Amino acid sequence: MHSATGLLVCFEGGEGSGKSTQSRLLRSWLEEQGHTVVLTFEPGDTPVGRRLREILLGPETGELSPRAEALIYAADRAEHVDRLVRPALERGEVVVMDRYVDSSLAYQGAGRELDVADVERVSRWATGDLRPHLTVVLDLEPEQGLGRFEGRDRMEGESLAFHRRVREAFLRMAEADPDHYLVLDARTSVDETAAAVRARVAPLLGQVAS
Structure with missing residues (x-):
């Protein structure tokens, strides 16, 4: 379900596609418009989450069971x-997130080749079925995105075949629900991409208190 208050915008996409950069740019623009913005990310943006992030992304963890x-x-x-996102929305704020449920559907569902329906069921239960008002998918070929890193975490170190499945999953989700997705070519300039995001977000701001 979509929150009746506030606005939830999520950035999704493969490694190196520019999600963090675009998230920060959107926050800056929204604040210039007078909105209160919570900029956040997954995994790891809570005290508990930081410990879980070390397990999930630290190369020293080694191989984990996909489930x-x-x-x-x-x-x-x-x-x-529970601790950060929903309270901000209930206050009528804008939440800008770098990764959310779609990342699990793409990485653990398609990438790890788990049953996507099972992954979605767990993720929806974990979030109380809270859904973004808009998901921006920054699309980039894995070869390009992975080339932007010097060192790689557990996910970045996966095979090209894994990352290609992830990319295809993001595109399928966006194609199935165009009203709630915006797909952008991550090869375009940072400024062009930011402008396209602002153009799509602007009409959604009417429900948000300034």
């Missing part, structure tokens, strides 16, 4: 939504 990995992401997300 265990999916459940740890869901635990992080449950804490994140």
Whole structure:
């Protein structure tokens, strides 16, 4: 379900696609418009989440059971939504998130080749079925995105085949629900991408208290 108060905008996409950069730019623009903005990310943007992030992304963790990995992401997300995201929305604020449920569907569902319906069921339960008003998918070929990193975490270190499945999953989700998704070519300039995001977000701001 979509929150009746506030606005939830999520950025999704593969590694190196510019999600963090675009999240920060959107926050800056929204604040210039007079909105109160919470900029956040998954996994790890709560005290509990930071500990879970170390397990999920630290190369020293080594191989995890795919189901265990999916459940740890869901635990992080449950804490994140309960402690940070939902309270901000209830206050009528704008929440800008770097990754959310779609990342689990793409990485653990398609990437790890788990049953996507199972991953979604766990993720929706963890979030109380809280859904973004808009999800921006920054689309980039994995070869390009992964080339932007010097060192790689557990996810970044996965095979090209894994990351290609992830990319295809994001695009399928966006195609299935165009009213709530915006797909942008992450190869375009930072400024062009930011302008396209602002143009899509602007009409949604009417429900948000300034």
